[in-house]
Amino acid sequence: MPEVSKMKKPDVKLVLLGDMNVGKTSLLHRYTERKFKDTVSTVGGAFFLKQWGPYNISIWDTAGREQFHGLGSMYCRGAAAVILTYDVSNWQSLAELEERFLSLTDTANQDCIYALVGNKADLTDPRAQLSQDSDEASKDRMDCGEERTETQVLSACPTPPASPASLSGITLGKQVTPEDAMALYGRILRYKGLEEKSSLPAEKMCFETSAKTGYNVDNLFEALFDLVLPSILRNKNENQQSPTVDLEECRGAKRGRPGCC
Amino acid sequence: MERDNHQVGETEGVKICDPPCESNPPADTLATSLSLLGNHMFPYPLERKHRSAVEEEPADSLSDVTAEEESLDGEPHSHQVTTLETEETESSECQNNVSTQQLDIENEDTATDNERSDSGEFVVTMLAKAKLEEQGLGVKGGSSPLLEAETQEPPAFMSHRDEDVTADSWRQHRKHVFVLSEAGKPIYSRYGSEEALSSTMGVMMALVSFVQSGDNIIRSIYSDGHTVVFLQKGPLVLVCVSSSRQTEQQLRGELLYVYYQIISMLTQASISRIFEHKKNYDLRRLLAGSEKILDGLLNLVDSDPCFLLAAVQCLPLASSLRDNISQILQKAITPNLVFSILIANNQLLTIVQEKTVIEDSRLEPADIHLLLNLIGASSAFQAGEIWTPICLPLFNPDCYFYAYISYLDPPECTVCLLLLSTDKEAFYAVAECKRKIEEAMMAQNSLSLIAKVQSYSVSQVGVSDLRHFMYKPFDVPDTYQQLTQFTSPEMEAPYSSEEEKMRLLDLYRYMHSRIHSTSRPLKLIYHVAENETLLAWVTSKFELYTCFSPLVTKACAITAITKLLRWIKKEEDRLFIRYPPKYSTTPNPSKSSRGGKSDQQDSTDNGFLSLL
Numbered sequence: 001m002p003e004v005s006k007m008k009k010p011d012v013k014l015v016l017l018g019d020m021n022v023g024k025t026s027l028l029h030r031y032t033e034r035k036f037k038d039t040v041s042t043v044g045g046a047f048f049l050k051q052w053g054p055y056n057i058s059i060w061d062t063a064g065r066e067q068f069h070g071l072g073s074m075y076c077r078g079a080a081a082v083i084l085t086y087d088v089s090n091w092q093s094l095a096e097l098e099e100r101f102l103s104l105t106d107t108a109n110q111d112c113i114y115a116l117v118g119n120k121a122d123l124t125d126p127r128a129q130l131s132q133d134s135d136e137a138s139k140d141r142m143d144c145g146e147e148r149t150e151t152q153v154l155s156a157c158p159t160p161p162a163s164p165a166s167l168s169g170i171t172l173g174k175q176v177t178p179e180d181a182m183a184l185y186g187r188i189l190r191y192k193g194l195e196e197k198s199s200l201p202a203e204k205m206c207f208e209t210s211a212k213t214g215y216n217v218d219n220l221f222e223a224l225f226d227l228v229l230p231s232i233l234r235n236k237n238e239n240q241q242s243p244t245v246d247l248e249e250c251r252g253a254k255r256g257r258p259g260c261c
Numbered sequence: 262m263e264r265d266n267h268q269v270g271e272t273e274g275v276k277i278c279d280p281p282c283e284s285n286p287p288a289d290t291l292a293t294s295l296s297l298l299g300n301h302m303f304p305y306p307l308e309r310k311h312r313s314a315v316e317e318e319p320a321d322s323l324s325d326v327t328a329e330e331e332s333l334d335g336e337p338h339s340h341q342v343t344t345l346e347t348e349e350t351e352s353s354e355c356q357n358n359v360s361t362q363q364l365d366i367e368n369e370d371t372a373t374d375n376e377r378s379d380s381g382e383f384v385v386t387m388l389a390k391a392k393l394e395e396q397g398l399g400v401k402g403g404s405s406p407l408l409e410a411e412t413q414e415p416p417a418f419m420s421h422r423d424e425d426v427t428a429d430s431w432r433q434h435r436k437h438v439f440v441l442s443e444a445g446k447p448i449y450s451r452y453g454s455e456e457a458l459s460s461t462m463g464v465m466m467a468l469v470s471f472v473q474s475g476d477n478i479i480r481s482i483y484s485d486g487h488t489v490v491f492l493q494k495g496p497l498v499l500v501c502v503s504s505s506r507q508t509e510q511q512l513r514g515e516l517l518y519v520y521y522q523i524i525s526m527l528t529q530a531s532i533s534r535i536f537e538h539k540k541n542y543d544l545r546r547l548l549a550g551s552e553k554i555l556d557g558l559l560n561l562v563d564s565d566p567c568f569l570l571a572a573v574q575c576l577p578l579a580s581s582l583r584d585n586i587s588q589i590l591q592k593a594i595t596p597n598l599v600f601s602i603l604i605a606n607n608q609l610l611t612i613v614q615e616k617t618v619i620e621d622s623r624l625e626p627a628d629i630h631l632l633l634n635l636i637g638a639s640s641a642f643q644a645g646e647i648w649t650p651i652c653l654p655l656f657n658p659d660c661y662f663y664a665y666i667s668y669l670d671p672p673e674c675t676v677c678l679l680l681l682s683t684d685k686e687a688f689y690a691v692a693e694c695k696r697k698i699e700e701a702m703m704a705q706n707s708l709s710l711i712a713k714v715q716s717y718s719v720s721q722v723g724v725s726d727l728r729h730f731m732y733k734p735f736d737v738p739d740t741y742q743q744l745t746q747f748t749s750p751e752m753e754a755p756y757s758s759e760e761e762k763m764r765l766l767d768l769y770r771y772m773h774s775r776i777h778s779t780s781r782p783l784k785l786i787y788h789v790a791e792n793e794t795l796l797a798w799v800t801s802k803f804e805l806y807t808c809f810s811p812l813v814t815k816a817c818a819i820t821a822i823t824k825l826l827r828w829i830k831k832e833e834d835r836l837f838i839r840y841p842p843k844y845s846t847t848p849n850p851s852k853s854s855r856g857g858k859s860d861q862q863d864s865t866d867n868g869f870l871s872l873l
Contacts (some may be wrong), residue, residue, distance in 0.1 A: 020549060020550050021550075031333040040638065040639055041549075041550030041553065041639075042550075042555055042639075042649060043635065043639045043649045043666075044647055044648050044649020044650060044664075045647070046645030046646065046647050046648075047645055047647070047648060047688070048646075049691070055716045061645060063550070063649075065547075065549055065550040065551070066546050066547050066549070067526060067527065067547045067548065067550070067551065068649070068650070070650075071685075074685060074686065097735065154762050189541075233738075
């Protein structure tokens with residue numbers, strides 16, 4: 001794992017939040033180790049360092065258990081991106097995000113970006129069932145990702161979340177549709193007091209993934225890494241010392257994000 | 262552990278016996294229900310013969326040992342129990358000794374015979390009901406009517422969570438452990454899902470409260486082949502149903518470990534607070550995901566003698582290497598860091614403590630066992646650096662430490678560094694300590710030296726008949742703050758299979774129970790079992806358990822022990838952590854008291870209250 005040589009102060013912080021058993025650890029494990037294996041319930045939080053170009057991105061994989069709830073805000077302090085994870089086959093896991101986890105992000109950076117990730121897509125979506133283990137599959141993966149984004153755009157009108165029955169009926173067991181997630185994304189922006197226009201669009205920030213098959217996982221992490229780059233650069237310029245970001249600075253720095261990827 | 266072993270017993274306890282009930286159908290159900298059950302057919306060579314055998318009273322020198330030799334016969338087990346009970350009931354006033362069930366209750370007032378029969382009946386009826394209910398449930402597929410509709414059940418992690426609780430295989434588990442709240446809500450079951458067992462747990466609670474209503478405390482129930490032990494700790498009730506031949510004290514000690522493990526995750530303060538606010542709170546909400554930690558603990562309790570001995574076994578290591586590593590840990594410090602612990606192959610390699618901490622108190626073996634279990638149970642994801650709150654219940658049951666856990670040798674993941682801080686926000690500072698430790702260890706090539714270290718073989722002692730031993734030195738007064746340790750070689754043939762290991766451990770447990778018997782403690786016991794001969798000896802300086810080949814003579818065994826003690830003396834620098842090193846972090850005046858160690862408000866600020 002992190003070798004002594006490359007251990008530096010992380011440049012930016014990314015946090016995985018979500019109810020237990022939605023697959024946060026598995027997602028990260030799929031991305032870092034290219035493997036899917038049985039995990040045990042995470043204790044507290046686990047810290048990882050990912051080299052992304054010249055930068056060190058720290059990723060906090062948190063425990064979803066209520067037992068560790070109180071630590072959430074500590075893990076989120078100064079985060080540049082928060083990945084809110086739910087299980088597409090479990091409506092409650094999406095509801096928990098709003099009820100239990102959203103308030104934890106109060107300690108995140110002012111310009112923190114939020115991604116909504118529906119994991120376990122392989123359970124409900126035939127496209128996600130294809131195993132994407134090897135590198136040569138990465139092209140497919142990109143295709144799938146784009147394809148998916150298109151579908152999302154087509155049905156972009158957010159539906160009220162109180163309707164788990166509003167599933168498109170394609171596959172069995174699907175309880176959360178992308179529309180539900182996007183509606184929640186809208187509410188998150190409102191909660192944060194952010195303008196929908198000046199923020200990243202919902203289609204871009206809502207993902208469906210499968211840690212089991214690898215579907216869309218790289219896409220998710222890489223898109224987010226690219227999106228936090230501006231935040232890294234700001235940190236580099238202004239605040240080398242502390243892993244926490246000065247909120248004043250951030251407010252001034254404005255959230256002009258390049259429309260990459 | 263000892264503090265909880267009240268002397269209950271045969272002499273003080275008043276037995277509440279069942280009314281004559283041989284032809285009484287509920288009694289049959291009781292027998293099955295109580296023992297959870299089925300026939301216990303665990304092959305156990307130790308019959309309770311010792312009751313009639315002559316015991317050697319305290320003897321300090323080995324030379325005047327007269328041994329109690331026990332031979333085996335095929336006498337059925339239940340016979341023994343019945344005889345035993347007859348003896349006991351004779352001494353009490355209760356005349357109803359037809360049945361084999363008996364309740365052992367710590368009685369504070371005197372009940373009349375009449376009342377006793379009533380309570381017996383009550384128990385019978387209650388348990389019979391539960392049994393029937395459960396059988397009914399089994400038909401419905403294991404879901405319970407008491408299951409709350411709102412609870413979203415997490416998918417079962419382990420097969421034994423799905424176990425059919427009505428099946429015989431479930432009953433035949435050697436040791437069941439249940440945890441429930443005072444409101445009778447299931448919190449944990451070692452086998453089977455808590456929901457499916459909610460009525461059984463309801464009965465357990467009924468027993469507890471029924472006895473409580475008479476200002477008594479229920480402590481244990483003995484039935485044919487099973488022992489049921491109850492332990493009440495604050496708002497939690499822990500119950501063990503065991504068909505092993507362990508004593509009540511030993512089982513209660515194990516329940517206490519389960520309680521401590523729960524405390525280490527939630528703290529005693531927050532558990533009492535939660536139940537003060539809401540009596541019927543479902544604690545599984547907070548423990549969800551921790552079942553594996555409790556499962557792991559119970560497996561460890563069954564397979565590792567460290568719990569029995571209440572001592573820590575450290576990795577045998579040349580003292581120079583251990584000192585070097587300790588010095589590395591001593592140098593990598595940061596404010597509020599209080600313990601630096603290095604673990605290799607699940608054994609303690611070294612432990613370095615903040616100076617003021619060790620002046621106030623020492624780290625109890627039980628706390629270290631809990632830490633080791635936590636690491637073992639959460640090791641599946643070894644890549645990251647973990648930061649988690651953890652309470653050390655014997656150090657301070659109400660506060661959290663923050664534990665930094667990281668493996669130094671990925672991907673093998675055998676050498677684990679554990680740093681405990683009192684500062685919730687200190688992750689980056691503590692992680693920096695790890696960096697320093699890692700660098701220093703790399704420079705000294707310590708990791709590859711550690712990798713070569715192995716447990717030792719009993720053959721190194723050079724005594725031919727000696728098969729295995731456990732040696733626990735007692736702290737000498739002037740270094741009483743040292744960690745209680747023991748040493749023991751690998752279990753080798755003939756104890757290489759799991760069954761044989763367990764059998765040897767059971768023999769040791771038996772020897773331990775004789776030595777630590779509350780009514781008749783022994784200093785020395787020589788026990789001839791079917792396949793081996795054991796000798797246990799306790800003095801003011803040490804406690805020793807040895808296992809010899811069956812044909813050893815008493816004289817041989819005594820010479821062997823002399824040789825063994827000499828060998829241990831020679832090797833003690835390698836086998837034990839002799840002087841746990843200390844360091845002092847940046848002076849912080851508020852750090853002198855135990856309570857001030859971990860920041861008190863953290864337990865409140867940890868989110869538990871927000872749930873209520």
